[in-house]
Amino acid sequence: MTGTFVGMPPFPEAARVALADTQLRANLGHATATIRAKRAAVVAEVDDWEELRTAGAAIKDEVLANLDSYLDQLEESLTRNGAVVHRAHDAAEANRIVADLARRHGVDELVKVKSMATQEIGLNEALAAEGIAAWETDLAELIVQLGDDLPSHILVPAIHRNRAEIREIFAARMGEVGRPAPDDLTDEPVVLAAAARQHLREKFLRAKMAVSGANFAVADSGTLVVVESEGNGRMCLTLPEVLVSIVGIEKLVPSWQDLDVFLQLLPRSSTGERMNPYTSTWSGVTAGDGPQEVHVVLLDNGRRRALADEVGRQALRCIRCSACLNVCPVYERTGGHAYGSVYPGPIGAILNPLLKGVGVDEQVDSLPYASSLCGACYEVCPVKIDIPSVLVELRSQVVDAHRDGVPKPEAVAMKSAGWAFGSAGRLALAERASGFAGRVVRRLGRGVLPGGRRSVSRLPGPGAAWTAARDLPAPPVESFRAWWRRTGGGRS
Amino acid sequence: MVTCVNDAMFPDTGKATVAVLRHLGVDVDFPKQQTCCGQPMVNTGYLDEAVPAVRRFVDAFAGYDAIVTPSGSCAGSARHQHAMVARRSKDPGLQRAVAETSPRTYELSEFLVDVLGVEDVGASFPHRVTYHPTCHSLRMLRVGDRPTRLLRAVRGLELLDLAEADQCCGFGGTFAVKNTDTSVAMGSDKVRRVRDTGAEVLVAGDNSCLMHLGGLLSRQQAGIRVLHLAEVLAAREGTRA
Numbered sequence: 001m002t003g004t005f006v007g008m009p010p011f012p013e014a015a016r017v018a019l020a021d022t023q024l025r026a027n028l029g030h031a032t033a034t035i036r037a038k039r040a041a042v043v044a045e046v047d048d049w050e051e052l053r054t055a056g057a058a059i060k061d062e063v064l065a066n067l068d069s070y071l072d073q074l075e076e077s078l079t080r081n082g083a084v085v086h087r088a089h090d091a092a093e094a095n096r097i098v099a100d101l102a103r104r105h106g107v108d109e110l111v112k113v114k115s116m117a118t119q120e121i122g123l124n125e126a127l128a129a130e131g132i133a134a135w136e137t138d139l140a141e142l143i144v145q146l147g148d149d150l151p152s153h154i155l156v157p158a159i160h161r162n163r164a165e166i167r168e169i170f171a172a173r174m175g176e177v178g179r180p181a182p183d184d185l186t187d188e189p190v191v192l193a194a195a196a197r198q199h200l201r202e203k204f205l206r207a208k209m210a211v212s213g214a215n216f217a218v219a220d221s222g223t224l225v226v227v228e229s230e231g232n233g234r235m236c237l238t239l240p241e242v243l244v245s246i247v248g249i250e251k252l253v254p255s256w257q258d259l260d261v262f263l264q265l266l267p268r269s270s271t272g273e274r275m276n277p278y279t280s281t282w283s284g285v286t287a288g289d290g291p292q293e294v295h296v297v298l299l300d301n302g303r304r305r306a307l308a309d310e311v312g313r314q315a316l317r318c319i320r321c322s323a324c325l326n327v328c329p330v331y332e333r334t335g336g337h338a339y340g341s342v343y344p345g346p347i348g349a350i351l352n353p354l355l356k357g358v359g360v361d362e363q364v365d366s367l368p369y370a371s372s373l374c375g376a377c378y379e380v381c382p383v384k385i386d387i388p389s390v391l392v393e394l395r396s397q398v399v400d401a402h403r404d405g406v407p408k409p410e411a412v413a414m415k416s417a418g419w420a421f422g423s424a425g426r427l428a429l430a431e432r433a434s435g436f437a438g439r440v441v442r443r444l445g446r447g448v449l450p451g452g453r454r455s456v457s458r459l460p461g462p463g464a465a466w467t468a469a470r471d472l473p474a475p476p477v478e479s480f481r482a483w484w485r486r487t488g489g490g491r492s
Numbered sequence: 493m494v495t496c497v498n499d500a501m502f503p504d505t506g507k508a509t510v511a512v513l514r515h516l517g518v519d520v521d522f523p524k525q526q527t528c529c530g531q532p533m534v535n536t537g538y539l540d541e542a543v544p545a546v547r548r549f550v551d552a553f554a555g556y557d558a559i560v561t562p563s564g565s566c567a568g569s570a571r572h573q574h575a576m577v578a579r580r581s582k583d584p585g586l587q588r589a590v591a592e593t594s595p596r597t598y599e600l601s602e603f604l605v606d607v608l609g610v611e612d613v614g615a616s617f618p619h620r621v622t623y624h625p626t627c628h629s630l631r632m633l634r635v636g637d638r639p640t641r642l643l644r645a646v647r648g649l650e651l652l653d654l655a656e657a658d659q660c661c662g663f664g665g666t667f668a669v670k671n672t673d674t675s676v677a678m679g680s681d682k683v684r685r686v687r688d689t690g691a692e693v694l695v696a697g698d699n700s701c702l703m704h705l706g707g708l709l710s711r712q713q714a715g716i717r718v719l720h721l722a723e724v725l726a727a728r729e730g731t732r733a
Binding site: 011400457467 | 494498499500504506507510511520521525526527528530533535536537539540542543544547548552573628631632659660662663665666667669672674675676677678679680703704706708709711716719
């Protein structure tokens with residue numbers, strides 16, 4: 001069974017561990033650079049890409065602004081099509097619904113389509129606690145599950161694993177839960193994929209029940225949509241008798257015409273393909289064809305909390321493409337586990353605090369700071385989520401949530417800076433002190449920068465974080481302000 | 493706007509900016525009341541603490557035709573964040589003032605190329621140079637190739653391409669100390685790319701990013717100097733014999 005993110009340390013600490021893993025950094029650097037280049041190439045082919053992004057954002061905003069009426073419409077059309085609609089307020093409710101359905105049908109195992117919503121609610125673990133095995137059928141999710149591992153990317157959850165590691169996991173673990181890997185298993189991608197295919201085939205043919213998520217839910221026709229690359233999804237959606245889909249309430253689009261926009265935006269942004277190999281749509285029950293019992297669980301789990309956040313609500317436009325992960329210089333170096341959530345990277349840094357709230361958990365509060373605010377994520381986002389602005393907003397919420405307690409040294413420093421910057425006179429005073437420090441360094445400091453300027457290589461206190469790997473130029477003896485005054489604006 | 497970092501740590505950049513602008517016939521003033529644009533507080537989440545700085549900014553720069561600053565990041569802060577701080581202050585007067593100053597704030601290369609219409613500022617700097625486009629000038633202000641157009645017109649200057657130039661250097665304000673390890677990892681990769689170019693001088697439009705990269709280069713004893721764009725544009729070095 002997969003592990004859990006519960007108890008992960010705050011980002012800086014988790015990142016330190018990840019950064020020390022040079023193999024991981026090499027794997028990630030290579031993988032993200034490859035996907036980045038693929039995405040850039042297929043996006044460049046589309047003349048109206050910017051218009052598509054704008055349309056995608058507008059459609060999602062329209063849905064979010066009228067969420068309840070669209071949800072009612074979806075429920076109505078799904079019910080008309082023969083599906084049973086459930087609403088789940090939180091993870092526990094959603095997990096309960098799936099477990100009860102499994103029990104009612106007397107199954108102790110089910111197959112799964114790759115789904116972020118089920119990862120988010122910890123469905124596999126909840127089912128395992130009730131003696132029900134949930135088999136992941138996406139290749140990368142299978143690798144993660146067999147390895148008792150955690151996903152580290154939204155689209156490619158085993159991005160942190162290389163071929164040799166995958167061969168070892170398959171050889172050691174497949175036999176414990178089903179058809180074992182062949183004895184002559186190599187680390188050739190084709191051989192590994194064949195082993196997975198054989199292993200999974202047994203489970204597809206045996207399973208009576210499947211669980212999926214949905215990339216989109218079309219409100220007017222009552223249609224759910226899943227896009228995927230391997231065909232495992234199509235198997236799960238068509239072979240079993242019972243199908244349960246867990247769908248976040250933000251997954252709605254009003255009509256098929258709107259869906260058209262997203263079926264252009266998503267594959268190019270995520271896998272760097274023009275179209276996904278498999279696009280499956282189903283509208284309730286079709287007599288004699290596919291699952292004859294279809295359930296849809298509409299999941300809130302913090303989404304209404306996020307919706308109430310004026311700046312942050314745009315995060316609910318997210319279509320889980322992971323383009324922001326692949327361009328993020330922080331993600332590229334730390335990998336996904338450091339974010340302590342199934343949603344890593346820039347979108348995870350805003351989505352987790354928005355879904356869970358700030359000021360409660362130190363790990364969650366550390367996420368909005370896990371960014372240099374470089375803005376690369378915003379540029380590639382297919383639904384124009386202004387991630388840097390949401391990060392800054394969430395930082396202010398983290399700060400505001402702690403304003404009543406004993407102020408941290410950082411808060412004292414910021415307050416003092418705010419005070420000094422409120423008056424040029426006060427700032428000039430601070431600069432004179434720094435000029436004095438500059439004189440001391442010139443006299444005592446040993447470092448010299450290229451170009452001749454003196455430098456400091458070890459600072460005490462909070463400055464030590466700077467000088468651990470970086471020298472600092474010595475402060476100049478005379479500030480610009482003092483020079484301007486002394487020379488009458490540089491004229492004397 | 494000289495910026496607080498340049499005022500306190502890199503006065504030569506401020507002097508160079510004044511020199512470049514005066515050379516092109518601009519009437520330059522340094523309103524003494526200026527302090528900081530407020531960005532360090534805003535980006536760390538301390539919005540209330542940024543209000544006095546923004547108030548100071550709009551007071552100091554009221555009435556000028558243009559506010560020019562040798563920093564993409566600080567120009568970005570004035571253009572894109574001041575409105576947010578003003579809203580937070582709930583002071584309609586401040587909101588009005590910000591609406592006046594924000595659109596008149598320019599990063600140096602924007603002002604030179606777009607407003608003055610100049611690419612050759614008469615500089616000579618006979619060195620091998622590579623240019624790092626800083627994130628806020630690149631993605632917030634969209635200065636594009638304005639800085640490199642200015643650099644290409646500098647006599648004697650050999651401009652070398654930097655691989656993966658648009659990747660962040662890892663400074664990120666307080667990110668550099670709150671997430672030191674990640675910041676240094678990003679900076680180290682950037683520095684490796686800089687060293688690969690064979691340049692003698694690394695140029696950028698933000699001294700904060702250069703302080704970070706220069707600190708890493710110095711620690712690695714790479715022998716590569718960092719220099720602000722303004723100082724290159726003010727340079728009048730003789731060409732090599």
